Amino acid sequence: DVRTHLRTYTRTFVRSIVRLYVRTYVRTFVLSFVPSIVRSFVHSYIRTYFRSFVHSFISTFVR
Template identity: 55%
Template sequence: FIRSNVHTYLRTHVRSSVRSFVHTYVSTYVHSFVRSFVRTYVHLFVRSFVLSFVRSF
């Protein structure tokens, strides 16, 4: 009885900890990916804007 209880507790605990770990990892990865994507996009946008601005002169 106690063994099965411990087994259930461990399984639940491990599952929740793994879920939180995966959540943290995925959120960090997505955050860094979005940041790099936004940086690249803004860089391209600013460059094209500056080029068109310079051309208009």
């Protein structure tokens, strides 16, 4: 039957379009979201590490 064939074709077409859209959306989301998270994490880590390093250096230097 032509109608059911068209229906399955439309279904697969819509599925592929949705998959493509989801893939692009996820990629954009990751590219815009992950760097900010990584940047904040690295910033906080560097700040903590630097603070501890400065404290240890000052303590050793003062002694």
